[in-house]
Amino acid sequence: MPSSRPRSRRASLLSSEVLDRSRILDTLVNNLDGMVYRCLNDENWSMVFVSQGCQRLTGYSADQILQDPGFSWNRITHPEDRGRVSEALGWAIASRQRFAVEYRIITASREVKWILERGVPVLNEQGELVLEGLMEDISQQKAMVESLEQAEERFRHIFENASEGIFQSTREGRYLAANQALARLYRYDSPEQLIDELSDLDQRLYVDPERRNEFLRLMKSSGEVLNFESEILRRDGSRLWISENAHEVWDARGRFVCYEGTVQDISERKHYQEQLERQANHDLLTGLPNRTLLADRLEQGLAQATRLGYYLCVVFIDLDNFKFINDGLGHAVGDLLLKEVAERLGGCLRASDTVARLGGDEFVLVINSHYQVSTVISLLERVLREVNRPVLLDGREFQVGASLGVAMFPDDGRDADSLLKRADIAMYAAKKVGRNNFQFFTEDLNRIANDRLNIEAAMRLALEQDGFEVYYQPKVDGQRRIVGVEALARWFHPELGPVGPDRFIPIAEETGLIQPLTVAILRRAFAAARCWNQDRVEPLRVAVNLSPLLFIGQDLVQRLGDLLDEAQLAANCVEVEITETVFLGDKDRAVKVLEELRTLGVQLAMDDFGTGYSSLSYLRHFPLDVVKIDRSLVTDVESEEEVAMIAGAAISLGKRLRKRVVAEGVENQAQFDFLCEQGCDEFQGFLFSRPVPAAAIDRMLEAGGVLSACG
Structure with a gap:
C-alpha cells in the first residue's frame, strides 16, 4: 500500500495549484489589452463584471460602470450603431452562437473609439442567460x-x-x-x-x-x-x-x-540573356551543365552542406563499353547513347541535385542534403539499374553499364577539386573490381555499402526461403492476464547472426522489400492468433505494425482482408499499429485507408504516442481505437515527478477521448502500480515478458494466461 505522506504531498500540490490558477487567471484578465466583461440579457446590456481594462478603454472605472444606476452600456454606444449592435447580440443569444461586432463608443472624455466586441452567450451560476466576452480598441486599425x-x-x-x-x-x-x-x-x-x-x-x-x-x-x-x-x-x-x-x-x-x-x-x-548563359554553361549535345556550371553547383552544394551539416556526394561516372559502340557504330549513334544516358541520369535525381557532363562518356553527379549513407547507396543502385537498362541504337539493342566512383564531403575532401579527384580515383577502383558497380573512396563507407548490399541480398533469399521468424510480446490487463500480443519480426541469419529490425527494416523500406516482408509476418501472426482464439469468449488480439510506405499502395486493405480469410481469423482479433508518420504524406488518403481498415473490422492503434508533434489532433480527428503510450513516458515514471505528470496527462487524455490506453516499456512493479492507478488499460514490457516464440505464448496460455514478474 502507498504511504500517506506522498498522498498528503499530492493534496498539498493540488491545493497550491488551484491557488496559482486563480492568481494567474486574475492577473491575465486584468492585464489584457481590452476589457473582459459579463453583462445581462436586458434592454441596456447591464454590466455585472468588467476587468480593470475598462478604465483604459472607456475612461470609466469599474465602480462607475457596475454601481452607477445611471450608467448603461447602451448609452455609451454610438447612437448610429446601437441598432446594429442589438441585432448582432440578439442573433447570438437566439442562436446560442459566438459573435463578433465592430462599433463605436463614446468615452468619458467624449472621445469616439472604434471597438471590436467578441463574446458568447452562456448560463450563469443561477442558470440565467448572460453574455461574456472581450472588447478591444481597434481605432488605430x-x-x-x-x-x-x-x-x-x-x-x-x-x-x-x-x-x-x-x-x-x-x-x-x-x-x-x-x-x-x-x-x-x-x-x-x-x-x-x-x-x-x-x-x-x-x-x-x-x-x-x-x-x-x-x-x-x-x-x-x-x-x-x-x-x-x-x-x-x-x-x-x-x-x-x-x-x-x-x-x-x-x-x-x-x-x-x-x-x-x-x-x-x-x-x-x-530570354536573350538566358540563351547566352546557357551556351556558356551547358553541354551542347545533352543540354546538361558543363564543367563551368558544375564548378558553381559544387561550390553552392559545399556551402549548403557546411551550413546544414549534411553529406554532399560527388559521383564520377564512366560508361562501360562506350568506346566499342562509338567506334563500331559511329559518332552519331554514340551521341544518341550519350543523350539517352543523360536523360536517364536526370530522371534518377531530385531537382536540388546536379548531373553534369565533363566530355566524352564522363558524367558527374552532385547529390545534396543526405544525412544517411544508406539513402546515397539506394540512389546509386537506382542509377546503375537505369543506365544498365537495354537501349535501342541503330535498330539494335545494347546494354551499357557504368562504373561509379563516390567521394563524400566532409570525410573525403572539403573542396571541389579534392572531391572530384577522389571520386575519379574511386571510379577507377570500380572499373578494376569488374565494372557496372560503385566504389566509395573511403574504406569505412565501402564497408557500410558492402554490409548493406549483403543484408539486402540475404533478405531477398530469406524471404524466398521463409527465413524470418515472428516473436510475440504479451500485453496484460491490470490483473496481469494476457489480453493480447504484439507480433515482432526477428531474423537469425546463419552467417550474419541475429540481425536487428533497426538494421533490416530501413533497408526493406528503401528497396521495396517491406511489402513481401510484411505479408510473411502477417501470415505467421494470423495463423498463430487463430490457434490462440479457438474457444475464447474474449478475443486475444494480435497487434501488427504497418510501415507508412504500405499506405502508398492501392491494395493494403484488400491484401489484409485476403490474409484474414486465408487464416480464417476474425478481424476483431487484429490490432493494426501505425505511427503519425503515416499522416505526413497524403493525409486524406491515409485517413481513407484507416476508415477502410476499421470497416474491415480491425482495431486501429496509434503507436509511440507522446513523441510526435501532431498526435493530439490525430486522436481527435482520425478513426483510432487505441493509443500506446511511448516507453519514453514510462521510463522513470516512478521516480521523476515531471515524467509522472506527463504520463498521467497522456493517459487521462486518451481515456477522455474514449480510447483504450496501452503502456509499453513497463519494466518494474512501481511503474505498473502507477500506471494502474492512472487508469491505464493494458501493459507491455519486460516486467511481464520479453518477446518470445509462439510456443512460449502457448505455454503461458495453457498455464492460465496470468503473468508474474519476468525473471
Missing part, C-alpha cells in the same frame, strides 16, 4: 484603413492612366491597389480582380518564392528596391520576367503605410 482609402483616391488618376504597371502592397504580400496596366500585364480582366485573387505574392506570383523574401530584405535594409528582376506566374499560368522599382511609404506620424512601385516587362531581354 480603422484610422489606417481610412488613411489608405484617402491615399488611393489621391493617386487613382495616376494609377488608371499610366502605361507602366503601378501597385501598392502590404508587407504581408497583399495588393492594396493596382492599375489597369498591371492587371493587363498579369493577365487579369481588371485591377479589382487582380487584388481579389492575387492575395499571396510569394506563393502565387513569384516562380521562386524566395524572391519575395529578397524583396523584403532589400526594403528593410534600404527602404527601396531598384531594377529588381523576378520571374512571375501570370493568371493564365504563363511566365513573365519583370523588373520592379519600389519604395516604402510612411505617414506623417512615421508609421508604415505600404510599398509603392512600378513594374516593367523585361521578358525579351531576359
